[in-house]
Amino acid sequence: MANGRYQNLSDLARAMGISVSQVYRVREGKRGINEKFIVGAKMAFPERRLDELFYFQPDHSSESLTEPSAAVYNTQTA
Numbered sequence: 001m002a003n004g005r006y007q008n009l010s011d012l013a014r015a016m017g018i019s020v021s022q023v024y025r026v027r028e029g030k031r032g033i034n035e036k037f038i039v040g041a042k043m044a045f046p047e048r049r050l051d052e053l054f055y056f057q058p059d060h061s062s063e064s065l066t067e068p069s070a071a072v073y074n075t076q077t078a
Helices: 009-016 020-027 035-044
Strands: 054-056 068-070
Touching: 009 020, 009 035
Parallel strands: none
Antiparallel strands: 054 068
């Protein structure tokens, strides 16, 4: 989804008001999303609904609550 609107992670991070490293780590699955990331995604994509930007992916390795996963980078969604 970010492809086409933002040329690179720096542009996307700037639009979201967060660091490039945070965007990269979320994109690579090395970090979960937090409130600041969700707010930033909404700022970067104001016309999109939250359910278009995020989805829940069950964590089958534990019985704890699942963390939301970012769909912002899904290049097949546009």
